[in-house]
Amino acid sequence: MTEESHMPDDTTAGRGQLNRRNLLRIGALAGAGTFVGLPLLGACSVDDGSGSDSGADAGSGQKVIGNGITEKKQLAPFDFNGPAGEKPNLPKRIAWANTSDAEFFLQITSAIESAAKSRGLEFTTAIANDDSAKNVEQIETFLQRGIAALCIQPLDANAQAPLMKRAIEAGAAVLSLVTPPSTSQVVADQYKVGNAQGLAAAKYITEKLGGQANVVYFNTDTIEVLKARHQGALDGLKTAGPGMKIVSDIQPPAITQDGGFKAMNTIMQANPDVNVIVGGDTYCLGALSALQAAGKARPEMYLSGIDGDEQALAEIRKGGAYKASFAFAYPLMGYAWGQFAADWLEGKPIPQVMQFNAIELNSAATIDKYQADMKAVTETWKNSAEYFTMLGSIRYQDREQFINYAA
Template sequence: MRENPFGRARMDRRDLLRLSVFAGAGLALGVPLSACSVDSGSTSDSGASGGTKPVGNGLTTKQTLAPFAFGGAAGTKPGIPKRIAWANTSDAEFFLQITRAIEQAAKERGLEFVTAIANDDSAKNVEQIETFLQRGIGALCIQPLDANAQAPLMKRAIEAGAAVLSLVTPPSTSQAVADQYKVGNAQGMAAAKYITEKLGGKAKVVYFNTDTIEVLKERHRGVLEGLKTAGAGAEIVSDIQPSAITQDGGFKAMNTILQQHPDVNVILGGDTYCLGALSALAAAGKAKPDMYLSGIDGDEQALAEIRKGGAYKASFAFAYPLMGYAWGQFAADWLDGKPIPQVMQFNAIELNSGTAIDKYQADMKAVAETWKNASTYFTMLGSIRYQERDQFINYAA
């Protein structure tokens, strides 16, 4: 295993494979699944027998959705496998948190869980989703990698009767979203406050964007507008997207930036990028306590850095583990014919102290208990059941 400059070993691929396979699921990267179609059953929508049903284009324009109410009446149950699939695209820690939470909920509700990691390879991601569909699934959990390539498969799953539970991209029966401009603006404003109060209004700023994901362009805009409040002394010397959504991607990008801008002292972006950048700073002997690094996602490694009181000052966390647990619960409800929310809206929580981190981590470790008060972290909107799957969300909510 390769050691990074902080002495932490990067996770061995074998460990990822171990995490990627639920006991008895029989799925690992590159291992073919048995031939069993997601739409096995009749060829028409015939109630519990399952079957593919054309669902049209779904809801293509933004809707005003009513608050979701738990305990709604159950309808037709889909006659499809009680199996939930997670099409993971990266080994970033927050994605692995989601994996563990989905697995926990699936086990509690008697569902089989399968997953695979595409390592930011769009072609592999599509191949893995195809494999899930061929084997047969009752729910597909998915996050964006190549939305254009993923969308036809997501719609196929919906037509076959499966719940599609997505992170920020349509088409889906339930879409987890955040106000990306608001999240980015909060990150930018917090950095501007530090620049003004601690750096005398002068800073060399690096921002790592993820503009290949369309909805995150609003986060980008929010960060830049938040930074403007620090005044002209906050100079953005680099605004780029690293080659991969990994710590190694952030490490390589930061190494290149340091060659031209060795006096960088503020770095913003996702936690995965920023942790890689911190490693690059340490390797170059340039990591200093008065720097300001902040990420988004609430990565466990980022939170550990914040506790140290060094350069890493904050992470804006989403309740990813709770979202994963919700996906497992909603998959089971869907298979019981019960309604699930069309939109799960969550806000980022600024974690900039040990006290804030302690509360957040306790809640994320006890997701089954936290689920009883999910409204603390999510606002759930709309309602959809298997028999109403033609009302799937087909816009970025």
């Protein structure tokens, strides 16, 4: 297992940042809609047969916490000034079970580490390289060492869920991107995200392409919660009218730029006149490379992605075929996780749900603002309502109220 451990010290506290590397970029993750009535991810709901009783000692210092909150409910706005309660006796260590060395995961890593160091916490991480078995092994190692908080994103929800519940029972905060069970779950209204992307593409089609478009949509339906994004995008695209034709709606063979490149090469053989491509940034950047290699990339085309990938933003700045990316504030999320881990150790409340807004980046001006905010997360954190809404409240002493559904 490859693991990095970063201990805080007087010279690095508050300013530790990992060096950026030249990474293979993927982009396809974030959560399901918070209150839009989406089906529950039943496979992610943990039932150990203990019922709903809480407060009993499970042995080894763990608390029997039941099944948590298993049905969707309205959550009140989070109050940063809520009263503190019992403090856990846990190592001052936060772990990030990273699954990929993709760019936006690296941004999350840097931000968690920065916040952890600013609050005097040890930061440890490991990358599973999209290997579910390795991911589970790495999480097991974190739990054996002892942690105050586990940061995690979806790779294999069925395999991860029991480990996540074990962490909660042991007293740790589980800070998750999408996947339950979790103490604090980061989500986005995926239908709304996809619909915004589809509507923006439809607007371009009607205003710049005379209502005529051969469209490729790259989906990621193997991630259950992203099916809502898929439907939202299709509904948005349909508003362009009858001249809009979806010639291909597929998931590439891998969530990588190479996957998008290969898929686009195949699509072009049957549909050489594609002029609109919509999907995640990773797929769309690969598709752009395929168009360029074939000599088919033209400025009047419309490509848009999701995730705010740095390479996508660079393409948008050029004013060519890549027109927009819908970004999530991943660095701000990572910074929040580090802060919440420290608050948890102090017995303070943290939000049960962090709901992200996707920000459309379609010009140099919008990109400049977004990038400035993400580089200054310490300051942006103080006024983060533009990027996400925090809901609900949970502390160490009432951790049996963990969320056990896809929020």
